[in-house]
Amino acid sequence: MPNKIAVEARNAVKVFGQGDTSHSALNDVSISIKQGEFFTLLGPSGCGKTTLLRLIAGFETPTSGQILLDGADITALPPNKRAVNTVFQSYALFPHLTVAQNVGFGLQMQGRPKAEVKATTAEMLALVKLDAMADRKISQLSGGQQQRVALARALAPKPKVLLLDEPLSALDAKLRKDMQIELKRLQHETGITFIFVTHDQEEALTMSDRIAVMSAGNILQIGAPRDIYVKPANRFVASFIGETNFLPGTTAPGGVRLDCGATVAVDGSFMPGKVTLAVRPEQVRVQGAGTAGAIPAIITNWVYFGTDTHCYLVLSDGSPVVARLQSPAMGEAGLEIGASVGVTFAPGAAQVLKD
Amino acid sequence: MANASFSASRLPGFSTIATIVFVMLYAPIVTLVVYSFNAGKTVTAWEGFSWRWYQQAWTNDIVQDAALRSLTVATCAMLIATTVATLAALGTTRTGPFAGKTLISVMINQPLLVPDIVTAISLLIFVAALKVATGYQGLAYLIVAHAAFCIPFAYLPIKARLESMDLSLENAAADLYASPMQTFRRVTLPLLAPAIIAGGMLAFVISLDDVVITSFVKSGGQDTLPTYMLGQLRRGTEPDVNAISTVLLCLTVLLLSLFFVLTRKRD
Amino acid sequence: MAIGKDRTRRNWLLSAPALILLTLAAAGPLLIMVVYSFLSPGQYGNVQWIFSLEGWRSILFTEDIFEPGKYTLADAHLTILMRSLKLSLLTTLITALVGFPTAWFIATKPPKTRVLWLFLITIPFWTNLLIRTFAINEVIRNEGLLNSFLLWAGLITEPLRIIYTDTAVFIGMAYVYLPFMVLPIFAAIDRFDMRLLEAGFDLYASRLQVLRRVILPIVKPGIIAGSILVFTPSIGAYVIPRILGGGKNLMVGNLIDLQFGQGRNWPLGAALGMTLLVIVMIALAVYTRVTNRENDRG
Numbered sequence: 001m002p003n004k005i006a007v008e009a010r011n012a013v014k015v016f017g018q019g020d021t022s023h024s025a026l027n028d029v030s031i032s033i034k035q036g037e038f039f040t041l042l043g044p045s046g047c048g049k050t051t052l053l054r055l056i057a058g059f060e061t062p063t064s065g066q067i068l069l070d071g072a073d074i075t076a077l078p079p080n081k082r083a084v085n086t087v088f089q090s091y092a093l094f095p096h097l098t099v100a101q102n103v104g105f106g107l108q109m110q111g112r113p114k115a116e117v118k119a120t121t122a123e124m125l126a127l128v129k130l131d132a133m134a135d136r137k138i139s140q141l142s143g144g145q146q147q148r149v150a151l152a153r154a155l156a157p158k159p160k161v162l163l164l165d166e167p168l169s170a171l172d173a174k175l176r177k178d179m180q181i182e183l184k185r186l187q188h189e190t191g192i193t194f195i196f197v198t199h200d201q202e203e204a205l206t207m208s209d210r211i212a213v214m215s216a217g218n219i220l221q222i223g224a225p226r227d228i229y230v231k232p233a234n235r236f237v238a239s240f241i242g243e244t245n246f247l248p249g250t251t252a253p254g255g256v257r258l259d260c261g262a263t264v265a266v267d268g269s270f271m272p273g274k275v276t277l278a279v280r281p282e283q284v285r286v287q288g289a290g291t292a293g294a295i296p297a298i299i300t301n302w303v304y305f306g307t308d309t310h311c312y313l314v315l316s317d318g319s320p321v322v323a324r325l326q327s328p329a330m331g332e333a334g335l336e337i338g339a340s341v342g343v344t345f346a347p348g349a350a351q352v353l354k355d
Numbered sequence: 356m357a358n359a360s361f362s363a364s365r366l367p368g369f370s371t372i373a374t375i376v377f378v379m380l381y382a383p384i385v386t387l388v389v390y391s392f393n394a395g396k397t398v399t400a401w402e403g404f405s406w407r408w409y410q411q412a413w414t415n416d417i418v419q420d421a422a423l424r425s426l427t428v429a430t431c432a433m434l435i436a437t438t439v440a441t442l443a444a445l446g447t448t449r450t451g452p453f454a455g456k457t458l459i460s461v462m463i464n465q466p467l468l469v470p471d472i473v474t475a476i477s478l479l480i481f482v483a484a485l486k487v488a489t490g491y492q493g494l495a496y497l498i499v500a501h502a503a504f505c506i507p508f509a510y511l512p513i514k515a516r517l518e519s520m521d522l523s524l525e526n527a528a529a530d531l532y533a534s535p536m537q538t539f540r541r542v543t544l545p546l547l548a549p550a551i552i553a554g555g556m557l558a559f560v561i562s563l564d565d566v567v568i569t570s571f572v573k574s575g576g577q578d579t580l581p582t583y584m585l586g587q588l589r590r591g592t593e594p595d596v597n598a599i600s601t602v603l604l605c606l607t608v609l610l611l612s613l614f615f616v617l618t619r620k621r622d
Numbered sequence: 623m624a625i626g627k628d629r630t631r632r633n634w635l636l637s638a639p640a641l642i643l644l645t646l647a648a649a650g651p652l653l654i655m656v657v658y659s660f661l662s663p664g665q666y667g668n669v670q671w672i673f674s675l676e677g678w679r680s681i682l683f684t685e686d687i688f689e690p691g692k693y694t695l696a697d698a699h700l701t702i703l704m705r706s707l708k709l710s711l712l713t714t715l716i717t718a719l720v721g722f723p724t725a726w727f728i729a730t731k732p733p734k735t736r737v738l739w740l741f742l743i744t745i746p747f748w749t750n751l752l753i754r755t756f757a758i759n760e761v762i763r764n765e766g767l768l769n770s771f772l773l774w775a776g777l778i779t780e781p782l783r784i785i786y787t788d789t790a791v792f793i794g795m796a797y798v799y800l801p802f803m804v805l806p807i808f809a810a811i812d813r814f815d816m817r818l819l820e821a822g823f824d825l826y827a828s829r830l831q832v833l834r835r836v837i838l839p840i841v842k843p844g845i846i847a848g849s850i851l852v853f854t855p856s857i858g859a860y861v862i863p864r865i866l867g868g869g870k871n872l873m874v875g876n877l878i879d880l881q882f883g884q885g886r887n888w889p890l891g892a893a894l895g896m897t898l899l900v901i902v903m904i905a906l907a908v909y910t911r912v913t914n915r916e917n918d919r920g
Contacts (some may be wrong), residue, residue, distance in 0.1 A: 059820050061360040078361055079823040092821035096839040105835075106825035157826065363819035364730045366723070366833060374729030380746055380800065383757035386767055390760075397765065437642040442816050446636025459637045461715040462644050469652065470858025470902055472875040473895045476882060477651035480892065483668065503647035506640055541844055564750040567860050571882070581752050588756065588865055600753040607749050615741065 005071065006035040006193040007056055007084075007161055012065035014051050025051040027217040030066070033195060035159075038187050040196045041213035042204040044240070049197045053163050054216075056195065058082045070160060080109070084161040085154035089169060091136045091146050099149050100125065100134040106157040124152040125187065144175045151186065161193045168203065180207055200307045201241045205229065213237050235353050245284065245321050246353075247277040256352060260317040262295040266350050276353045283349035284323035286311055286335060287342045294342025297321060299335055311335065313343060363457065369434075388604065391597035408598040421583040428494065428579060429562040432501035433509075437555040440509035441500075441547070448517040466504040475503065475571035482572055490573040500572050501562045508561050509554035512618060516550030550619045556610045556617075563603070652899075659892035667886045677889030681897060686918050699877065705881045708875040709788060710856035713795040714803075721803035721848060728804070731809035740808070747801035755865050756865075762790055762866075786868030794866040795856050802855070803848035810844020843913055850909045854902050874898050 014026040023111060026048045033039045054060040055067055058079030068073045074082055085106065093102050104121040112120075125131050128148040128248040138146065144180045147167060154162055156161035164183075184207055187194045198204055204211050205225040212222045213236075221233040232238035235246065249258040251272040255265040287294050297313040298319075304327065321343060335341065391409070395402030412418045440463075447459055464473065480494050524546070528538040566581035573582065580599060587596050624776060659677045661669040682700065683693040728739040749834045761767045769781040784790050814837070822832040838845075862874030867873070872880070874894060881891030 039806060057820075057824060058361060059363065059823075080826045084824075086824045087819070088817060088821060090815075090817060092815065094818060094821070094836060094840075105822075105827075109822075109826040109828075109831055109835075153825070232841040267639070363823060364816055366726060369723035369726050372720055372723040375744065376724045376800070379797070380743075383761045383767075383797070384746070384749070386758040387753070418788065435643070439643055440659075443637040443640040444631040450629060450633055453633055455634065459634075459641065462641055462649060463637075465644060465648050468854075468902065468906065469648070470854065470875070470898055471919060472858050472860045472878055473655075473899050474648060475860075476878055476891055476895050478647065478653035479882060479887065481651035481654050499643070500647050503643050506644060510640075540851070550678070560748055564752075566747075566752050581750065583867075584752055584756070585861070588759075596756065600756060601640070601752055604753060608745055611745060611748050612743075615744075 004035045005032050006037070006069070007031075007033040007195065008066075008068040008071075009055065010068065012052065012055055012067065013063045014048075014060060015063045021287060024063075024217055025120050026055075029217070029219055031212060031219060031222070033193060035193055036191055038184070038194045038196065038209045039109055040198060040204040040205060040208035040211045041214060042198055042201060042211050042240075044199055046216075047214040048217040049164060049199075049214050049215075053086075053165055053195065053197050056161070057084055057086050081275060083157075083159050084163055085157060085159040086163045086165060087154045087167045089149045089165045089167065091150040091167075091170075093149055093153070093169065095138050097138070097139065098134065099130060099141070102138065102149055103156050105151045110157060120156055124156045127155070127189070127318065128152045128182075139240050143171055144179070147171065147179060148182075151183075155186070155190060157191070158190075159192065160203040161195060164194060164196045166197055166199070168198070168200075176203075204273065205241070213240060215240075231351060232353070233279065235276060235278070237345065238351070238353060243281050243322065243324075245279045245281065247279065247315075247319055247321070248274070249277055250274050256350070258295070258315070258317070258319070260295060260315040260319060262315075264295075264350050266352055267348055268352070270352050278351045278353050279321075279345050279349055281310070281324035282320045283346040284321060285344045285346065286313070286323050286325060287344060289340040289342055291342040291344070294344050297335055297341055297343045301337060301340050302335070313341070315343075384604070387597055388601045391594065391601040393594065396594055400600065402563055408594045409602075412598045415595070417583065418580075419576070421578045423578045424494070424577065425563055425579040425581070428497050428501055431498045431560050432505050432562040433559040435498070435502040436505035436558045437509045437551060440506050440554060440558075441513055441551055443506075444510055444513040444517055445500050445543075447522075448514050449522055462496070463510055464507050467507050471565075471567040475568045479571040486526040486574070494577065496572050496574075497569060497577065497579075500568055501565065504568065505558035506563050508557040512554045513547065513550045515568070516557050516618075520546055547563060553614050553617045559608055560610055563606070626709050632792045633813075643709055655892045655895055659889050659896055661889050663889050665886075667882070667888060669888050674889065675895040677887070677891075680887070680890045681893055702874060702877050705788065705871070706875075709792050709795065709873065710853050710859075712792055713799060713856045714749075714853045716792075716796050717800045717803040717852050718845055718849060721800060722807055722845065723802045724800075725807035725811055729808055729814075730816075743801050743804050743808075747805060751798055752861060754798050755794055755862050757863055758794050759785070762793060765893060785866065786870060788867075788871050790866040790868075791859075791863045791871055791873070794862045795859060798862060799852045799856060802851040806847040806851060807844040810841040810847075814840055846909055846912055850905055853905055857901055857905075858898055 009029055009031045012026055012029045013024070015022050017023060022128055029048070029052060030219055041052060043049045051060060055062050058074070058077060059217075062075060065075075067074055069082065069084065074157065079218070094105065097105065100121050103124050104117045107117040121134075122131070128151055130145065130148050130152065133141065137212055138149070141149065150167065168179050171179060180203060183194070194349075196207065198286060207339075208225055210222060210224055211227065211228055215218045215236050217352075221228055221237050227283060232244075235336065238244045239246075247258050249256040249264075250340050251270065252263055255263050256275055256277050257263045258277065266277070289296065295315060297315050299311060300314050301312040303310045304314075309325050309327045311325055313321045315321060315325065392404050392406070393401055394405035394407060443459070443463060447456065449517065478500050485496070485600050486492060524542055525538050528542045529535075533541060566585055570582050571586070573579070578586070580603065584596050584599060587593055652916070658669055660673055660675065662672040662674040664670050672898065679693070679837070680696065682696055684696045686692040686694060724743070728736060728743065731739055759766070764768075764781045764783065764785060766785070769778075772778045772857055773781065784793070818840070819832055824834045827835060858875055859873055860879060863871060863876055865875040875898075878891050878894045878898070881887045881894065885891070
């Protein structure tokens with residue numbers, strides 16, 4: 001039953017503090033997360049994503065609104081009565097216990113029989129490939145190993161939902177990539193719903209089934225990674241996820257008339273008036289000056305990235321445009337700084353944004 | 356929402372116990388201070404505000420004498436203890452292990468480990484023999500004894516400060532052509548000054564507070580304020596002891612506030 | 623890394639003044655005291671330079687007046703030793719029981735007010751012991767604040783006789799030494815990572831389980847340090863039992879004092895002093911072992 005709802009927040013509001021010093025961390029947020037889903041809350045720091053996670057875990061009580069788990073209202077339940085577990089940002093592993101004791105802690109607290117605790121602990125340690133470390137102290141482990149213990153500990157009680165609070169932020173880039181793959185594998189093998197909090201858009205795009213982009217206590221867009229990347233709902237989403245060229249213009253028959261004078265054809269209908277056109281750099285093409293339908297531009301700089309080369313251009317009204325080109329193509333065109341060229345967009349690539 | 360917000364660090368009953376503890380901790384002290392201003396003689400009946408007991412204590416020759424002696428001993432002990440503790444701290448911090456480092460550390464901390472009464476009788480035995488041998492009965496015994504047990508209190512803040520000080524500053528001074536002596540005077544000492552003052556104040560307070568060791572070391576007629584108060588207490592309570600206590604209490608609070616300010620980490 | 627000869631000499635030279643002073647007025651006299659414990663008492667105090675084990679023997683045994691050579695257990699000394707141990711352990715226990723919640727209360731305050739609470743606990747810590755003993759004396763003596771209040775409230779008709787009892791000494795020590803317990807426990811809680819509490823609750827622990835399974839094991843070194851700081855001065859207490867015990871409810875400290883006063887038995891006094899020192903050293907050794915083991919495990 002892939003479409004059953006695992007976690008739901010209904011009109012969740014969280015205000016910290018009182019009176020003049022109060023500040024609103026969540027403004028009336030509603031969200032439904034499906035069972036077995038890898039769901040990501042994505043946004044800059046202070047956007048409310050961690051607050052939402054803590055509301056689900058039970059560490060915070062909403063100022064108003066409800067939290068539901070498997071359809072049951074758990075708003076008033078303390079965290080130790082909720083069938084959800086958390087992988088903490090700093091891991092929060094118990095320093096006085098061994099690896100195995102950490103992993104078995106939740107099961108012990110639930111009062112499971114000793115034999116079951118032992119068996120499940122062994123199973124979890126095998127799952128995260130730490131069987132050999134069972135009797136080590138936490139302080140004897142590397143950061144990556146601690147991360148695995150935190151995962152095993154949170155998975156051991158077989159929670160309905162696993163909450164992950166920026167679990168990869170303390171790892172170096174190489175380890176991060178490995179753990180991203182590892183997390184996907186664990187989620188696939190256990191079938192548990194994962195709610196993952198991150199500020200790293202790349203991490204969110206590569207791992208998630210669905211993403212909720214948050215900003216200033218609001219959810220701006222919920223959708224599959226591809227939808228959010230290709231059809232960002234607004235300027236914030238477009239700029240937060242990937243790089244984007246923003247070109248000011250006004251609506252015109254058959255498209256948008258840019259401030260530089262050129263008209264670009266766009267799909268769909270929209271309110272007339274001033275708009276912004278968003279185009280991803282990889283959708284921008286650079287051609288010879290005078291190419292039919294191309295917008296005149298001048299190359300101001302280019303930066304070599306290996307497979308890609310970023311070409312920085314400026315339109316006649318002064319609007320900057322970045323094009324991401326494959327390096328050989330760049331070399332063949334013999335494009336140089338100062339050269340006059342023509343810019344075109346891939347069909348359907350230009351999106352009209354509400355500001 | 357009716358439900359109380361979840362707080363991970365709340366433990367039921369703890370705040371109540373803590374509140375009771377603070378009340379019980381301060382009620383006797385506050386009572387003592389308040390009744391030092393009582394016109395009457397008891398702590399049970401308030402008979403109006405009066406400086407009577409302060410005047411009585413102030414005009415009492417024995418109290419004046421004891422107060423002066425307390426201050427003399429505490430000042431001398433503080434100066435000696437702080438000086439030797441500063442030197443010892445310079446010799447035992449920011450240095451690799453060396454032969455006898457542990458021994459020095461044990462020696463310096465010894466007054467903290469040995470019960471007062473044991474130090475007191477061992478000094479009594481030693482000083483009694485010295486008094487017979489030299490015939491000298493003066494204040495020097497008290498000063499040396501106080502200086503010794505004040506050393507660890509002066510040493511600790513200075514050591515802590517030195518350990519948090521980066522040797523790179525001294526290295527920078529040396530790089531800029533300062534001689535070791537110039538480096539010490541122009542860099543190390545100014546940086547260390549707050550800790551030295553703090554250590555000195557602790558030593559002063561500790562010396563001023565001592566009653567056990569002083570009782571056993573002093574010669575006849577060498578009462579300090581605490582030994583005078585202890586003697587008075589045995590004879591039945593006179594409220595002028597309240598007045599003296601209040602003055603000492605104020606002095607402690609004042610020095611302690613200064614200590615807090617001096618040792619506070621500069622952000 | 624070991625340092626060179628010159629540095630070692632410099633370090634010793636710098637430490638020398640402190641070491642000389644401490645040898646003169648702390649370590650040296652202590653050694654002389656050990657020697658004195660093996661001498662014979664002089665008739666008017668002091669000692670005779672004749673070797674004797676009598677001082678050590680009289681800690682626990684008294685020689686029969688009528689039958690020289692026959693020894694019986696010294697009940698009076700035994701009572702005092704047992705009272706010292708009992709009262710010190712009780713003081714340690716009660717201060718730990720109320721000191722832990724107090725330290726927790728302070729440590730979980732927001733940083734701004736925490737400094738104030740900490741200051742409030744530090745003032746008694748540094749306040750003259752005599753003054754605080756005197757203050758508690760004013761509260762519990764027969765005509766003191768407590769009895770006046772209870773009489774006024776009609777809860778009692780006769781004043782409670784607390785002063786000059788073991789209870790008075792116990793109350794006095796608990797009152798005076800409580801800050802010694804609170805501060806090290808506070809330091810331990812201050813280092814405690816509060817996020818571990820959320821991890822505990824997240825893993826289905828109740829509040830009691832979080833306290834027992836997460837908080838207490840981690841702050842235990844602080845509680846042990848506090849216990850040592852309370853037990854050591856309690857077992858060696860002299861002023862508090864002298865004022866609140868009223869000359870009857872002696873502790874070891876007063877028994878030692880007695881040997882240098884009316885008792886005129888300096889060797890016994892020295893031997894008792896050594897005994898007290900040994901008890902304190904045992905407590906410290908246990909502390910060191912426990913904390914080292916914690917460090918090995920942590």
